[in-house]
Structures are given as C-alpha cells and as structure tokens.
Amino acid sequence: MNTSNGRAESREQLKPAGIVVGCVGCVIITASSVYTALKMGALPWPTIFTSITALVVLRALGRKSLNEANITQVIMSAGSMVAGGLAFTIPGIWMLGLDEQVSLPQLLAVALAGTLLGLVCTALIRRRFVEESDLEYPIGTAAAQTLLASSAGGATGKKLFGSMALAGIWCALRDVAGVIPAMVAALPIPGVNFALYNSPMLCSVGFLVGGAAVAFWFAGALIGNFGIIVGGSAAGLWDVATAQGIVSSLGMGLMMGSGLGVVIKDILPKAAGYLKRGRATGTGAAQDADDKPGMLGSLSRMDAGALGLLTAAAACLACLVLGLSPIAAVVVVALAFVTTIMSAQSVGQTGIDPMEIFGLIVLLVIAAMGEHNQVKLFFVAAIIAIACGLAGDVMSDFKTGAIIGTNPRDLWRGQAIGSLLGCIVSVAVMAALLGAYGAEAFGPGKLFVSAQASVVATMVSGIPSVAGFGIGIIAGIALYCLGIPSMMLGLGIYLPFYMSLTAAVGALIKAVYDRIGARRATAADAETTHEESGIIVASGILGGESIVGVIIALVSVASGMLG
Template identity: 60%
Template sequence: MNPAKGQLTARGIAIGCVGCAIITAASAYTALKMGALPWPIIFAAIISLFFLKALGNTNLHEANVTHTIMSAGAMVAGGLAFTIPGIWIITKANDVNWWEMLIVALSGVILGLICTAVLRKHFIEDADLEYPIGQAAAQTLIAGNSGGKTGKKLFGSMALAGIYTALRDWFGMIPAMLLGSVSIPGVAFGIYNSPMLLAVGFLVGTASVVVWFVGAIIGNFGIIVGGSGLGLWDTATGQGITASLGMGAMMGCGIGVILKNILPKAIGLIKAASASPAPLKPTTPAAAVQPESRKRRMRWTAGAIALAVAAVALLLCFGLRLDPLASAIVVLLAWVTTAMGAQSVGQTGIDPMEIFGLIVLLIVAAASNVAQVQLFFVAGVIAVACGLAGDVMNDFKAGHVLGTDPKAQWIGQAIGGVLGALVAVAVLFVLVSAYGADAFGTQGTFVAAQASVVATMVSGIPSVPAFAIGLIAGCALYLLGLPVMMLGLGIYLPFYMSLTAFLGAMAKVGYDAVCKRRRAKLPADEASDRKKEQEETGLVAASGLLGGESVVGVLVAFASVAMGLGL
C-alpha cells in the first residue's frame, strides 16, 4: 500500500503549483521592497485547504502536501532577493544574465533538498525541535478543516490591498509617502503608505516590532541626529556608523545562533560518533543482518546524492565560472549551513539565510581568487539552500504533527522548489528590467536591505569599529535570549519603514484591545470561541493585505516591462 495515496494528488499538485507561482512572485517583491520576508506557510495552508474543499472532499494530509508545494518557492525567492541585488547595488548596472541567476537558484534548491532529506529524522524526530511556524501551520489546517468564512475574509482583504496598490503605484492617485516633507538631515522620515508593511508589523508580533523600532530610534536619532548635533561626526559619517552597527548586530546574531544552537549539538554528535558502538543483541536473523533489498536502496540513495552533489559542483564550475576549490567549499559548507538554518528555525523561528551566505562568501574570498560578482553567486547558492531548508523543516514539522507521509512532502518541496526557482528568477529579471539597477538599495525603490548588507561586506565596511561593536553586542544579546536580529534590522533600515511597521504593530494592539473589551460582555465559553475567531480574522485579514499588495506590485512591474517593450 502506498502511504502517500490521497496525499500527493494531481489536483493538489495543480493547486500547489499555481499558488507557488503567485506566492513566490509576491515573496520576491516583498523581500526586495520591505527588507524582510514573513513566513508564507500559514497563508499557503489556508489557501490550500480552501481550494481543496471547494473542489470536494479532502483530508488534512492532502492539504498539508499541497501547502508544502505552495510555500516552497517563497524562501527560494528570499535567498535570491537577499543576495543577488547586491551586484546591482555595487555596479549600478545589470551585469547578471537570467541563466546565471537560474543556476544559482537551482543549485541552492538541489543542495537544500538533499541536505534536508538527510537531516529530517534528526531534527524532527530525534531532537524534536519546536518549529513554531510549522506547528502553527498544522494547527491552522486542523482549525480550518471545520470550515467558516476564511476564504471570504482572505480574498476580500487581498482585493482591497490590490486595488489600493494599483491606485498608488499604477494610477498615481494615492501618495506613496505621508509626512515625507518633514526634513531631518540624514533621516528618511515619513510613513510609507503601504498596506503590506502595516501587515508585516501586525503579523510579526508587538514585542519584536517594538525592538525593531527601538533600533530605528537608536540608529537614526541617537547616532545620526544626536551624534552630529553634538559635533562628534558629520551626518554622512553618522550614516556610515549606523549602517555598520546594524550589519554587525545582524551578523553577531548569526554567530550567536552558531554558538548557542549549533556547536553544542555538533560536539555531541562528534562524541556520539566516536564512541564505541554497543554490541548487537542476538534477536532474529532479520534484525542482525540487514535485508539485501534495503542495502540496495541505500546504495541507490547514496549514489543519487553523490551524483546530485557532483552535478551542482560542475554547475558552479562551468556555469558560474567558480574555480574547483571555491565550488568544493560551497558544496561542503552547504551541509553545515543548512543544518545551522534547520536548527535556528527549529528553536527560534528565524532563518538568517543571508548571514549564512555571507559567512561562506567570506570563507571563499579568503581561500580562493574569486571575482566580486561570483562572490554574490556563492552567497546566493547558500542563502537559497538555507532558506529552502527552513521551509522544508517547518513543513516536515507540520507533517509530523498531522501524520503526513514525509516522502510525499519532500516530493512536493522538490516540485515547488524548482518551480519557485524559475518564477523567482523571472521576477528579479523583470524588476531590474523595469526599474533599472539604480532602483535597488536602501535609498531606492527596492530597499533590498539584506543584499545591501552583503554588498557592503564585499566592498568594504564604512566603520570597522562600529561593525565590531555591533558584532560583539549582537552575539552577546542573542546568547542572553534577546531579539537582536530585530534590533539590528531597525538600526539598518530607513526610518520610514520602521515607523510604518511600528504603526502596524500598534494597530494590532488596538485590535486586540477592542476585541477583548467586546468579549468581556460574553459568557466564558462563548468568549473563548470568539477569541479564536477574532485571532483568525486578524491573521487572515493581515495576510491578505500583505499578499494583495505583493501580487499587484509584481503585476505592475510586468506591465511596465511590457509597455517598455511595446508589447
């Protein structure tokens, strides 16, 4: 009997692929525009269940595999968007061919799939890490299986955000920035008129966004305005110090992830591997001697893994013009970094994929003579692999909770990952063609914050002392359990983005307060049910706002290219 029967279905693949294309395109746009990428897994789970139920009877396993396909491409898009635009930021020219981006994306997808297939049992079953996003996706499917008005709420909010975005970006009837006329030297002050960024603040969590906003206050008004006002430095120097401090804090958080979450486990695995094996218990011959068929399957699996890894190494050598040493470093460290990503996502819900890509980039730069553009390709391959690993492990956790067949999920991830690579490359190519290379960077149309970090590290750090302080402080604060990644993001990003996200978080505070006041008048049992309904409404509506602006933003870019080409 096939355990995946009724789980990986033709209609599920079709729905998953359509959703994957849309979510991947939206995620690429979100990552470039916002400098962040919220996990799309819960959004994909709601969509998958809604459409499958609309087509007739379904089960949670089919919905889970379908949403696995649907969400796979988002982190592939994130891996590309967090690294490749760094080339355009530095060169101010579109020097990257679409097929080079495709090689980067597919190489990362293959490495991510291989590594997570090997690591799944350890992280999901043996270590039993929390994977909060994956567990939330499982609970969303369980709750959504009872029906309700989820679809109307979701698509209603998506439509509103999409219309609003079209009026702003296509027809120019709504200003993109509020309070933008307020002039503060060195500070990009204002409120970005974006449903998507408000939704990000609503979804991320009030405490995290407050830390994000505190970082923005420190960087912009503490260092830039305060320091220049006291005569410690000029405005330009203050901006360089702020950028370096923010980058250092984010990288310090990545080092903290390694020290706190990865090294202890790695040391434990090394000790376990070096220990003498326990003698086999004399049970049945089947237990004492491994069946020949299983040995044959293991040999085929090992051969397939070796062939896939060798193919990636050849792609890196001949397709991206990396020398053999650099290619070997990328392939070998992909195993380490995907394990780091899986561990980080499992314990914190955070996947600092661009930090892992940057670490490997610096190692390759130190060990091999690689051109600057190729260094971004290295970071892109690793970031895609780590991003996909985080998504795969979240989906595996949801499957573990629901009892879904992991083989069906892995096949779904492979389908979605490859499709996501194609779509993400197309979106990046369209955006750079429509807006030009100058549109990417912290002062451009697409802030591309993580790519800016990678670009700055490649071309030099504005203030090495500030970077070192951020690095040490970021690592120490992470080890103390503080959300330093959000703090560093706030220091680094333009102030208007942080302020708008903060307003979204305050909207969440207001929404929760109003809902609580309304529930206070109800009996206890009814109040409990109403609380769940109100929480789902907030989640679905915010997800719809985020998705609506993202999708329309990509469509506007496609329309711009079509008009430019006279199509």
C-alpha cells in the same frame, strides 16, 4: 522496506489536484515573496498563509484530506525560500553596478544549485532533526495546529481573498493612478527619512511580527536616526554623511552578530550532543531501516545514488556555468551541508533562519581561498542562502507532517516540485523588476531597500565604518546571547525610518486588535478565532499588495518592450 505501504500512502496524499493547486499557488507566493523581500527587507514565513489557502481551495474542490492540504501548502511555500535566498543576496550585484556581468542563465544556475543542495541535505538530516530530536520547530508546529483545528470554509476564504483584493486595489491607486500618495506626514529632518509609508503591506508586516520584536525594531530606528544621526550631528561629533555611514555599518554588524549569536548559543553547544547521539543510535537505525519510507528514512542504494547525482549536478553548475574553480565548488558543496544543519537547528529552536548570514560566512571562506571576483562571491552567498532557506522551510514542513501523519517522501517530493518551479519564477520576477525599475532602484533609501543584499554588497566592496561594524557584531552576539532580539534592533538601525515607523503602526494596530479580541473572548466564532482572523486578513493584505506590485512591474517591462 515496506514499499507497498509507502506507495499506497503516496497515492492517497500526493494527488494531481493538490499538485495543480500547489503549483498555481507557488507561482503567486514566490512572485510576491520576491517583491516583499526586496521591498521590506524581510520575508515573513508563508507557511500559515499557505496552509489556510490550501485548506480553503481544496475544500472548495471537495477535498477534505489534511495530508493532501499539507502537501499542497508545501508546494505553494517552497518557492518563497528560493526567492528569499536570491533577494537577500543577488541585488547587491546591482548596487555595485555589476549587473551587466550577470546573465539570466547564471541566475537560474545559482537558484538551481542552491535548491538541489537544500533538497539533498534535508533528505539526509530529516530523521535526525525531526524524529530523533527534541527541536520544537515553532512554525511547523503552528502550521500543524492550524490544519488540525481549522474548519476553514467560505467565511475564511472571503476574509483571505477579500483582503488581498482590497490591498491590491490600494496598491494600484497609489503606484499606477497616483490617487493615493506614497508618503504622508513627512518632516524635513536632515539625514532622516521621517514619514509614514502608505503601504498596507508594511503595516501587515508589523502586525504579523507584532509585540516585543517590533518594539526593538522601532527602538533601533530611534537610536540610529535620532540618537546617532540627529543627536551626534547636533553635538558636533560628526557630520550627517558620516553619521549615516556609522548607522548603516552598525546596523549591518548587529544583524550579522545576531546570526553569529544563533550559531554560538543555539547550534554549537548541541552539535556535539547530536553527533554523539548519532554514533550511539547508528546501529539501531540500520536495524529498523525496513520501517522507514526509503529516501527520507534509511537510504536505499537507489536513494543514495539519486542524492549523489543531485549533489554532483549542483557542483557542475557551480563550475561550468558560474565559473567557480573545482576546489571552490567542492568547498561550497561541503559547507552547504554544514550550514543547512545550522539552519535546521536554528529554525527548530527559534523559528528564525538567518540564511544570508550563513551565505556571508561561506562567502568569506571562499574569498579567503583567493577568489576575488565580486560577482562569483555573490553567487556563492546566494547558493548557500537558498540552500539554508529551503532547509529551514523543509524541516518545518517535516515537523508539520510528523504531527499530522503526512508521508515524508511525499512532502519531500512536494518541496522538490515547489522549489524547482520557484527557481524559474523567482529569477523571472527579479529580472522583470530589474528591467522595469533599473539597477538604481535597489539599495538603502530606494524603491527596493534590499537590506540583506546591501549587507552582502558592503561585505564584498568595503564597510563605511569598520569601527561601527565591529561594535555591531560584538553587540549583536552579546545581545542575542542575553535573549534580546539584536536582529530586529539592527534592522531598525539599518532601514529607513519611514519603514520602521510604518511597521510600528502595524504593531500598534495589532495591540489594539488583541485588546478588543480579549474583551470578546467569550463570544463564539463559528469558523476561526479572533487571532486567526487577524492573521488571515493581514496575510491577505501582505499578499495582495506584493502580487499587484509584481504585476505592475511585469506590465512596465512588457510596455517597454512593445514601445
């Protein structure tokens, strides 16, 4: 093993300045990710945003290494996946009125268990899924191209942080001063929340997702609200309340069916191939172990021991703090390895990580084993969702590193730093939001939609329309296998109409912006292309409103404690 080269690379790429900048960014990005996931029912990948931010900040400090910038953005973004795994599952506990049965130490134990399992799994599968596979990892590849092509400087920084400031001011004027209304153009349609949500962040989500995906999102909203609720009620097929139950069940079924479609279409057909390839190349891998940098190449005894200890720590947290039986804890750990492989495969092929779906699958397995405590089932789903979310993020970052030449051991260390810090930040922010707004603020049509967590809550407590849910699962699998984004269709059916309409406005803005950009394609931009500028501004707007939203919640909690 060539340890001297590894240490030299580590000293060059993992530096104190990058760690400090990354940790500061991790706190901000993780906090805003919790808010975004709860508020919007979605969590856009932060990788491009953090890549640009890392470049801007490090260059302002006189640092020009792309690899240092890459590790810095890894630290920044890792906590967001921990935040997503928690936000997509745990609020379901509050929706069912079980919040008093959950303590902060338990939430922290859930976050730590999922993070440790995610880190262990990615250390074990990196080589197979990055170096020895043909998976594209579109998010990681795009981040690498951004780092390679960007000459980010002062103007880019002004666009990024200027848009953050404007969105933050807008949020404060709306939610604190009350100068700007939250909803505009509302119409009194029974069963339909028809309005435009005055949210730059939601417009930015529509802008960043854009195109066909938002078109299917909005189509789902039209089908659910005006087809089933308005049309079905007018035809006398059901009343409005029944229609709303059908819509929510159908939407949840489509989203879950889409996740199962990823498994059926993208993962299972290739799983046997990877296993066969692994057996065929196992001898060769052992022969070139000295050419790999330790833990993330071929494992040394020390590396294997360290990963074993992390796995044991996760199992102990599940047993001693969360109250799972030893057998259930072992099953959760074993299935975490299976589902993180599925997650790595999904992200590598599509850039999509249905982390909460993998959590639901393991939840159902544990429930089938005889575990009926609802809170513990939520804990299981959260652990798996965090592990899978982190795996998708880590593997994309490894792909970025493979393209630009970043030391994989340093990348893994950066992920460990960011994700462990993200555990603390995400739990603190969720507790602050719960304290500021109460459990009644979470759920469909409420302040924090928490769409994915609502799906988990419904699976635990009971489905309003079993027929609608079953049709949704079958349709979700079929549509995904046909290449139709059934996840977005289901999201549109499930979410309140005002959210889908506002996101559609954002996508419309993107279409107009792209058309203007095409006309100006011959004009040179000294720093960024037209498309990059749009991504920078939209990312800044998304981050600005979500960060201020978290600050407002923290101030509200502090005021209540002082009062």
